[in-house]
Amino acid sequence: MKCAPFTVGNFLDETRCVSVDPDPQQVNGPCQTSGTADEPTDDCDVGLVCGYTDENGAGRCIPRCSGSPSSPGCPEPNETCLTLNQAGTVNVCLAGCSPLDPVCPAGASCLMAGSVDDQFFCVDAADPVRLEYGAACLVENQCGAGLLCMPNAHVPGCAGDRCCTNFCDLAEMEACPAAPGQVCAPWPGPYLDWEPPPGLENVGFCSAAM
Numbered sequence: 099m100k101c102a103p104f105t106v107g108n109f110l111d112e113t114r115c116v117s118v119d120p121d122p123q124q125v126n127g128p129c130q131t132s133g134t135a136d137e138p139t140d141d142c143d144v145g146l147v148c149g150y151t152d153e154n155g156a157g158r159c160i161p162r163c164s165g166s167p168s169s170p171g172c173p174e175p176n177e178t179c180l181t182l183n184q185a186g187t188v189n190v191c192l193a194g195c196s197p198l199d200p201v202c203p204a205g206a207s208c209l210m211a212g213s214v215d216d217q218f219f220c221v222d223a224a225d226p227v228r229l230e231y232g233a234a235c236l237v238e239n240q241c242g243a244g245l246l247c248m249p250n251a252h253v254p255g256c257a258g259d260r261c262c263t264n265f266c267d268l269a270e271m272e273a274c275p276a277a278p279g280q281v282c283a284p285w286p287g288p289y290l291d292w293e294p295p296p297g298l299e300n301v302g303f304c305s306a307a308m
Contacts, residue, residue: 100144101162103188104137113187118144123159125173131155147190149222150203158203163189180211180219192219197265197301200243208265209238209246216295231276234258252305254279264304274304281307 099115122143123129129148132155133139140148142159151157163170163179167186170179177191194217195201200208202220207228209221221239228242229235234257235247241262250256253263254277266273266282273282283305285294294301 101187102138102140102147103182112183122146125159125161127159129157129159131157149190150205150220151222152205153227157205161191163191178217178219182211192221194218195220196298197244197246198267202243207239207241207243207245211238218298218301229262231262231264232256233262235260235262246303248303248305251308252283252303253277254306266302266304268300268302273302276304277306279306280304 100118101113102116103113116139119141123141124143125146129140129142131138131140131148131151142148145162145164146159147162148157149160161173163172163181165171167181170181170186170189172179172191174191174193176193178194180190180192182188195208197208197218200220202208205223206220207223208218210218211221223239229240229245230242231245232253232255233241235241238247241247244265245262246265247260248263249260250258253261263280264274264276268282268284270282274280281304282302285301285303
């Protein structure tokens, strides 16, 4: 048996024990999910979960965190434990990325998420069908690669409360070609006094001029 996350009220919030596949896949190996969000199964080994899945449920095995919620660990030194629920029981080990030069698997976007508020990660899609620029969104990882979900005041013509807009490079003169009137604004981070870590100083997002 292994511990697998499952969905409660549209969010990955709890875990349960599920059977391990007789011939399990290992880290970064191809994997297949089955069942439902409420009763998930995959063919990854113990300590792994099938992530970055496409519309057919195919993805690759990524490690879950080891240790305890108060002192989590990851197998590789360049990985960080990203917890996705308050209890810390829904978690994965991911390497950092930059939204200006993302190297993410298909079906993932370079975004901030979960418990770590000073780093970007290749985050799994909320839905296999990714939203395009200007589409109404609810959460960050509904938008396609290179996009993020921001309040409608930032996105001209946005028909919802929030819409997808582009990340941009503050060092580029023409960084926001998708919509006239948008400029590359500094990435606000999770807090007003957020200071970008090294390597992320030029991360911005395309915003209507205010």
